[in-house]
Amino acid sequence: MIQYTVTVCTVGAITAILVLGVNVSWGWVGQIDLAYYAYVAIGAYAAMVLELPKAHPAPTTPNSYILGLHWPFIPSVLAATAVGGAAALVVGAIALRRLRGDYIAIITACTALMLTAVTSVDNHLVGGYIGIYGLAEPLNSTFHLGPTGYSYFYLGLCIFCLLLAYLVLERIYKSPFGRSLRAVRENDTAAAAFGRNLFWLRLRGYALGGAVGAFGGALFANYLLAWNPASWNLTEVTLLIAGVVVGGQANSRGVIIGSVLIESALPQISQLFPLLTSNSTIGPSIASILGASGIILMLRFRPGGILRERRAVDRTGGPASLVPEVPAVSFARPRTATGVGVGTSREVERDA
Amino acid sequence: MHDGTQAPLLEVRGLRKHFGGVKAVDGCDFEVGTGEMVGLIGPNGAGKSTVVELLSGLLKPDAGTVLFDGREIQGLPPHRIFAAGLSRCFQLAKPWGRLSVLENLLIAIPPEGKDTIWRALLTPPSRTRAAERASRERALAVAEQYRLHPLRNDYAYTLSGGQRRLLEFARIALARPKLALLDEPMAGVNPVLQVEIERGIRNLVEDGTTVLLIEHNLGFVERICDRVIVMVEGRVAATGSLAELRDNPIVQDAYLGVVGAA
Numbered sequence: 001m002i003q004y005t006v007t008v009c010t011v012g013a014i015t016a017i018l019v020l021g022v023n024v025s026w027g028w029v030g031q032i033d034l035a036y037y038a039y040v041a042i043g044a045y046a047a048m049v050l051e052l053p054k055a056h057p058a059p060t061t062p063n064s065y066i067l068g069l070h071w072p073f074i075p076s077v078l079a080a081t082a083v084g085g086a087a088a089l090v091v092g093a094i095a096l097r098r099l100r101g102d103y104i105a106i107i108t109a110c111t112a113l114m115l116t117a118v119t120s121v122d123n124h125l126v127g128g129y130i131g132i133y134g135l136a137e138p139l140n141s142t143f144h145l146g147p148t149g150y151s152y153f154y155l156g157l158c159i160f161c162l163l164l165a166y167l168v169l170e171r172i173y174k175s176p177f178g179r180s181l182r183a184v185r186e187n188d189t190a191a192a193a194f195g196r197n198l199f200w201l202r203l204r205g206y207a208l209g210g211a212v213g214a215f216g217g218a219l220f221a222n223y224l225l226a227w228n229p230a231s232w233n234l235t236e237v238t239l240l241i242a243g244v245v246v247g248g249q250a251n252s253r254g255v256i257i258g259s260v261l262i263e264s265a266l267p268q269i270s271q272l273f274p275l276l277t278s279n280s281t282i283g284p285s286i287a288s289i290l291g292a293s294g295i296i297l298m299l300r301f302r303p304g305g306i307l308r309e310r311r312a313v314d315r316t317g318g319p320a321s322l323v324p325e326v327p328a329v330s331f332a333r334p335r336t337a338t339g340v341g342v343g344t345s346r347e348v349e350r351d352a
Numbered sequence: 353m354h355d356g357t358q359a360p361l362l363e364v365r366g367l368r369k370h371f372g373g374v375k376a377v378d379g380c381d382f383e384v385g386t387g388e389m390v391g392l393i394g395p396n397g398a399g400k401s402t403v404v405e406l407l408s409g410l411l412k413p414d415a416g417t418v419l420f421d422g423r424e425i426q427g428l429p430p431h432r433i434f435a436a437g438l439s440r441c442f443q444l445a446k447p448w449g450r451l452s453v454l455e456n457l458l459i460a461i462p463p464e465g466k467d468t469i470w471r472a473l474l475t476p477p478s479r480t481r482a483a484e485r486a487s488r489e490r491a492l493a494v495a496e497q498y499r500l501h502p503l504r505n506d507y508a509y510t511l512s513g514g515q516r517r518l519l520e521f522a523r524i525a526l527a528r529p530k531l532a533l534l535d536e537p538m539a540g541v542n543p544v545l546q547v548e549i550e551r552g553i554r555n556l557v558e559d560g561t562t563v564l565l566i567e568h569n570l571g572f573v574e575r576i577c578d579r580v581i582v583m584v585e586g587r588v589a590a591t592g593s594l595a596e597l598r599d600n601p602i603v604q605d606a607y608l609g610v611v612g613a614a
């Protein structure tokens with residue numbers, strides 16, 4: 001049971017990292033990115049071909065793959081992150097040229113399909129349909145932990161990485177870059193008129209999202225110790241986007257909560273249903289129905305998500321002429337529970 | 353009017369933009385000298401706002417040249433034109449809705465290359481905040497001047513129509529461009545704050561900004577502008593001081609007569 005909980009938590013932490021990446025492209029930049037899972041897969045494959053030793057042509061190794069550089073864990077994950085970011089930069093350079101949503105959706109979807117085709121058809125690139133496997137547990141050649149100890153260790157590592165990704169992204173969100181990116185999302189015409197290079201800003205945001213996806217993918221592959229084209233598909237991306245919608249677009253904490261609810265809690269609840277009836281397939285169906293209804297209700301009654309987008313505020317209170325020299329801008333959580341467009345914070349405060 | 357020895361800050365030649373059959377701007381020529389305060393008037397649909405869109409790069413002209421500060425800027429992307437020192441406000445206010453009013457004001461201050469990912473990662477937040485302190489104080493002072501200070505922490509989408517117009521003007525005041533194109537900055541603003549904006553425009557000019565003002569209130573135009581450009585059906589029909597133009601038959605026909613009758 002404890003082992004099971006550790007598994008759920010590890011996958012949950014990795015999923016939370018993935019949802020943070022979706023939140024950059026969908027929440028900050030405002031582009032639906034159907035290629036997101038391609039960056040996750042690129043990160044996973046990149047980490048594996050960097051970490052694994054060369055494939056032997058002997059019958060003991062059933063698949064083949066390129067590189068086989070036998071790099072250590074940490075440089076491999078960092079390199080995989082960079083590779084994912086670079087791939088997103090290339091795809092984004094094509095997809096973001098025209099700023100129509102349908103154009104972007106088609107290009108990103110095609111990219112994802114192409115990547116699946118390339119990886120699954122060619123057996124010598126990354127092992128075709130069978131994929132790559134046989135990775136040694138990362139860092140365990142140094143620690144020599146037993147299976148249980150190692151699972152705790154990897155859970156800790158994933159939570160550390162989630163925290164790292166969260167802190168890095170929060171810093172970027174609050175920086176002038178993050179602010180410009182959000183301005184582009186809110187009104188690109190006005191952002192351009194105030195000196196923002198729309199294409200370049202969107203492209204950098206998109207590549208950042210891809211890099212976070214690849215980072216999560218690399219961690220995932222190092223957890224599964226194997227990766228194949230079936231490991232990841234469009235459904236997962238849809239669930240991640242749902243996590244962003246439910247949690248609160250552009251709010252990192254919110255989307256982590258959203259992903260935990262949708263991707264970790266809901267499947268667990270669904271497992272209880274077979275206990276209530278004799279029909280064993282009813283659980284997942286009920287979970288899907290509950291999940292979908294939850295999203296629809298959320299969009300209807302709380303379009304901003306669980307936590308609303310945060311904005312920089314000034315806490316000095318008095319008129320500007322009396323502003324003391326203490327730095328005064330901080331990021332505040334929204335004080336009111338209203339969703340976007342439902343009411344104004346001022347009205348609510350006045351009513352309260 | 354500029355004295356002719358010095359090249360004008362803005363020189364528009366043969367500017368044209370058609371939307372299907374609508375000749376919104378149809379061979380427009382005019383110039384604005386450095387430091388001038390020029391009014392651009394004309395009936396509804398004369399093409400005034402379209403000229404602003406063309407000059408600021410948000411629309412590409414079909415033909416014509418725009419010389420700004422000695423450079424041809426027609427067809428350049430809007431962010432390059434802003435960087436060259438030309439900024440504009442919108443007739444229909446365009447705030448960044450899910451950002452606070454304060455953030456809206458901060459974005460209007462030219463970033464000077466500070467908005468990169470690397471800078472965000474490598475400078476500690478305390479340093480970023482210290483570096484932004486000057487910008488923030490300017491933003492808050494301008495917010496105070498245009499009665500936006502109490503609203504500084506609100507999402508911009510909660511602002512009323514008039515408050516949005518104030519925010520539009522406040523952004524220009526913070527951008528401090530060489531040339532400001534103001535597209536009806538007073539429309540929908542209450543009389544007390546109109547006086548405030550009038551003072552704001554005068555302050556802009558005193559600080560060395562050249563202003564091209566689109567405005568339907570001729571009394572105000574007469575008070576504040578050195579001269580006016582009258583646009584009718586996509587072309588410049590006349591230029592000069594408003595006092596001179598009042599007697600001009602073309603202008604009376606096309607514009608002043610209509611306004612006078614209204």
Ligand SMILES: Nc1ncnc2c1ncn2[C@@H]1O[C@H](COP(=O)(O)OP(=O)(O)OP(=O)(O)O)[C@@H](O)[C@H]1O
Pocket residue numbers: 371374375376394395396397398399400401402403443
């Ligand atoms: N994007 C567009 N597509 C089609 N027609 C347009 C477009 N923008 C402007 N027009 C047309 O061009 C003409 C000029 O419009 P413009 O907005 O420049 O007028 P204006 O002088 O600013 O008028 P107002 O004083 O009412 O603001 C109008 O006939 C308008 O219908």
Ligand SMILES: [Mg+2]
Pocket residue numbers: 400401402443535
């Ligand atoms: Mg107009």
